[in-house]
Amino acid sequence: MNVALGDKLRFAAEVSGSGQLCQVDLWAAGRWLTCDDNVAYVPQFRRDVQDTAAWLRSGQGSPLPFAGVSAEATHRRLLHRAGDDDEPEADYRLRSRFRVLLWGPTTDNVTACLFREMDRLVITLEFWREQHLINYPQDAGAVFVAEIPAEEFIGILEGIKGEELLALRLAVLRGSMDAATFRATVEYESPVPLFSTGSEAAGTPTVLPAVDPMLRRGTRVDESLA
Secondary structure (H helix, E strand, O other), X not given: OEEEEEEOOOEEEEEEOOOOEEEEEEEEOOEEOOOOOOEEEHHHHHHHHHHHHHHXXXXXXXXXXXXXXXXXXXXXXXXXXXXXXXXXXXXXXXXXXXXXXXXXXXOOOEEEEEXXXXXXXXEEEEEOOHHHHHHOHHHOOOOEEEEEEHHHHHHHHHHHOHHHOHHHHHHHHHOOOOHHHHHHHHHXXXXXXXXXXXHHHOOOOOOOOOOOHHHOOOOOOOHHHO
């Protein structure tokens, strides 16, 4: 089954397959975000997407923090010293207010920020992995910007999460997943990280990727996003 939601020039998601492992392809600003790893472990991915949808549905999200500065320039300014040992605590906490798409291995090749202006969202994205930039040299140093109505973005997220993940529903209808397994998948919440990559989740040996320098302080939790 292939479920497509949204507009690739703004934000779009496409889900293929059924069961606890699915192929999930995401696009924003016309760029394919999951080009490095598009195999998602559904329970973990569902939980993370659901958290983002609920966070935005509750009205959360901050506007551009610097007056008169574009979204692209703001992205660069926020991440200028990200990961440096001497990065001020205040800079780290400000940057953390805007980080999004923290949905596990499927999206950890992209550094993304979200800014909210009432009912409109601006999402900025940057690819950071060295191998990606070798394979796609046109992405080196580029910051991509997508603008999308908040309701549209939330609707897409709600369309690919949990019980709305139509690939799971199809698996039940086809008999390849029973009702108990469906419910367990929808309600499952792991207390610890499960896999380093989607490929590892699928049982395929892989070399662990480099750590996103923007997340080197990832042991600290930004309370504003809790």
